[in-house]
Amino acid sequence: MEKQNNMATRNVTRYQRPWIIAFITPAMILTVIFTLVPAFTLLSYSLYGWESFKRGDFVGFTNFERLSNFPFRGDFGGAFRNNVIVFVTLFLVQTSVGMILALAIYRLRRGKKLFQAIVFLPVILSLVIVAFMWKLFLDPLFGPISSLALQFNLPWLNQPWLGQPGLALFTLIFIGLWRWVGFPAIVFLAGMNSINEEYIEAARIDGASEMQIFRKIIFPLLAPSFTIVAILTFIGAFEWFELPYVIGGVTGQPGGSTTTMALLFYRLAFGTVDSATVDVGLSSAIGVILFIFVGIGAALGSYYLRKREIQQ
Amino acid sequence: MKTRNRLRHLVASLTVSAVALSGSVLMAPMSKAANVELTMYSWRVEDKAFYESVIKDFSAANPGIKITFQSFPSADYQTILMSAMAAGKGPDIVHVRAYGALDQLVVPGYLSPLAANEVKGLNKYPVDALNSQRGFSDKRLFGVPFAYQSLGIFYNLEYMRKAGIQLPPNTYPEFIEQLKKIKAAGLQGLANGGSTHIEQMWGTIAPMFYGGTEFYNDVVAGKKTFTDPAFIKSLEAVQELFPYMPSNATAVSYDASRALFFSGKAAFFMGGIFELGYFRNQNPKLKFDFMATPPMSKGGKQFVSTWADGGFGINAKTKARPEALKFLNYLASKSFGAPFVQTVAQITAVPGVPIRDRQLQKAVSSINKWGTPYIMLVGFRYKNPTGSALLQTGIPNMLNGTKTAKQVADEVNKGVGTWFGPFAGKI
Numbered sequence: 001m002e003k004q005n006n007m008a009t010r011n012v013t014r015y016q017r018p019w020i021i022a023f024i025t026p027a028m029i030l031t032v033i034f035t036l037v038p039a040f041t042l043l044s045y046s047l048y049g050w051e052s053f054k055r056g057d058f059v060g061f062t063n064f065e066r067l068s069n070f071p072f073r074g075d076f077g078g079a080f081r082n083n084v085i086v087f088v089t090l091f092l093v094q095t096s097v098g099m100i101l102a103l104a105i106y107r108l109r110r111g112k113k114l115f116q117a118i119v120f121l122p123v124i125l126s127l128v129i130v131a132f133m134w135k136l137f138l139d140p141l142f143g144p145i146s147s148l149a150l151q152f153n154l155p156w157l158n159q160p161w162l163g164q165p166g167l168a169l170f171t172l173i174f175i176g177l178w179r180w181v182g183f184p185a186i187v188f189l190a191g192m193n194s195i196n197e198e199y200i201e202a203a204r205i206d207g208a209s210e211m212q213i214f215r216k217i218i219f220p221l222l223a224p225s226f227t228i229v230a231i232l233t234f235i236g237a238f239e240w241f242e243l244p245y246v247i248g249g250v251t252g253q254p255g256g257s258t259t260t261m262a263l264l265f266y267r268l269a270f271g272t273v274d275s276a277t278v279d280v281g282l283s284s285a286i287g288v289i290l291f292i293f294v295g296i297g298a299a300l301g302s303y304y305l306r307k308r309e310i311q312q
Numbered sequence: 313m314k315t316r317n318r319l320r321h322l323v324a325s326l327t328v329s330a331v332a333l334s335g336s337v338l339m340a341p342m343s344k345a346a347n348v349e350l351t352m353y354s355w356r357v358e359d360k361a362f363y364e365s366v367i368k369d370f371s372a373a374n375p376g377i378k379i380t381f382q383s384f385p386s387a388d389y390q391t392i393l394m395s396a397m398a399a400g401k402g403p404d405i406v407h408v409r410a411y412g413a414l415d416q417l418v419v420p421g422y423l424s425p426l427a428a429n430e431v432k433g434l435n436k437y438p439v440d441a442l443n444s445q446r447g448f449s450d451k452r453l454f455g456v457p458f459a460y461q462s463l464g465i466f467y468n469l470e471y472m473r474k475a476g477i478q479l480p481p482n483t484y485p486e487f488i489e490q491l492k493k494i495k496a497a498g499l500q501g502l503a504n505g506g507s508t509h510i511e512q513m514w515g516t517i518a519p520m521f522y523g524g525t526e527f528y529n530d531v532v533a534g535k536k537t538f539t540d541p542a543f544i545k546s547l548e549a550v551q552e553l554f555p556y557m558p559s560n561a562t563a564v565s566y567d568a569s570r571a572l573f574f575s576g577k578a579a580f581f582m583g584g585i586f587e588l589g590y591f592r593n594q595n596p597k598l599k600f601d602f603m604a605t606p607p608m609s610k611g612g613k614q615f616v617s618t619w620a621d622g623g624f625g626i627n628a629k630t631k632a633r634p635e636a637l638k639f640l641n642y643l644a645s646k647s648f649g650a651p652f653v654q655t656v657a658q659i660t661a662v663p664g665v666p667i668r669d670r671q672l673q674k675a676v677s678s679i680n681k682w683g684t685p686y687i688m689l690v691g692f693r694y695k696n697p698t699g700s701a702l703l704q705t706g707i708p709n710m711l712n713g714t715k716t717a718k719q720v721a722d723e724v725n726k727g728v729g730t731w732f733g734p735f736a737g738k739i
Contacts, residue, residue: 052419140560163563255709270391275701
């Protein structure tokens, strides 16, 4: 095995160059139209004062200042903290569980495809449907979980899972985990399947235990898969919207405890009938911060993790 | 011969085409005037059939004006409408909300202002109803009010009899006693949960504690703030009701609360009279009634939170304003108001429409006698953070024990104080 050389270049012939440009250009145009233009528009919006959808005067960084002052400091800080909790918990639990599932399937001699399909099934379900389904499951009045708890006298199960501030966010994380764990499992499994069997066989002949094989061979060689999972979890956690929106509504019930930055952005960008009015400047400022944070975080994470990758 | 025939054909075809063309050219302005197609947006998904029948009746009386009714889920309506308006693709006729949510459309100039003489009978509408259709700063009129709402208590006497209760409560302390009795009998007193709509439950009882319109006027004038002991007491009153709510109440959604009541499994539901039609439709066999929140003592003062629910406006960019205005005139007439009361079971804003429904009559009577502005909706939903948002997050935290009533009141006061002028220097 040798350290991956990221700077490796292939000789590009004159014949290949136009083709490369031809293939890259459409993607670049789409990126400019759908990513860069909206991002700069958002930045420009955040620098103006707004009344509803009517743009006012240029106000510089006032909207960013508003986010750091009462009453939005609490909302924004709370939302950011929730995003961090979501990322850390999802990353630790999802990666570990995904790895265990992948390893279990990898070791299977029969039925690999079946278990792959079972593990991956929730991933293909619409997140909105999943959220709604779990909301019904956890309903304290009509949900099967509370009925089960009452029937079998299990008080620990009969909780306001979505109604207690300290509990609701972790319940949402659990739902997110249930839905998404199949993705890292499949990515890790693909990584495991690409490992040259000879390394493992050689280690076995040398008398290495299964744990040693995992720690010294499988885990290090899964680094590229790990990078993909880590970066996607980071981006997904900081753009968390659908699940808290469907379950906790725009105000992040209970008591704002499930508010994330994307939810706060939505609430202030479009307003709601009964709880918020449109504040384009403030929501754009949140959007800019989120964009920069996720962009830089993903780039740094990607750079750092790729540096640690090794090639077979 | 062949050539002559061809020529004859050509001349004939050209003549026919020319006649047809001239005819269509001449007819064009007429047919355009006679066939106008309008669209209307609304959040009343549940009333789609009703509005389509109204449009059918209107079109029968006004041939040539075709209206397509499109409804969207209530929670997403404002977002969809605002986006469509911003893109210049909004509907010609807009079912608009009132107060702060209306102002969101007024400020960017999305709605066409209405002159009093443009809609027949508009001068007969009560001032409060018309005010609900004016902007926060722009005081012109932007919509024809469509309904009144009030908060009160739905009760199921058959269910209450299981706990030995024969009559609805006459006073608020009696109401609490009944809840205790129902709970002691192992039954469910309140159907309300403690999630987002907890504000509505608070609004049902709060004016009794803070003193109704007098307090509202004082707060709006800046003479009092939300840290007033009477306001804090109104929050504590919700806390007092918590033991009678369903178990794990803070996780009970609004839909589940309604289902608990209409399935006949709870004695009381505190909410808006707008639920009347919904409850009837969901369970036609359910025997229930509606009452205003009872007074603190027999014969004492009563207050009922009330508001104008919304209106019908015209898109400022519509190319068919006269036709849209014609429809608004229809919506402001008894031809709309009478079936609205009968079919939708709500209180129409059209003046002079008789209400024969006994439960609606009770609601109208309570509005007339004890109506007081639903404080957060009427007065404090104009800027962020709205009074409603602060209560919607504050009350569940109070019920969960993470905040006290005083802390919630402080947060409401400080939050609203960031934008509400009369509070300047008092926070």
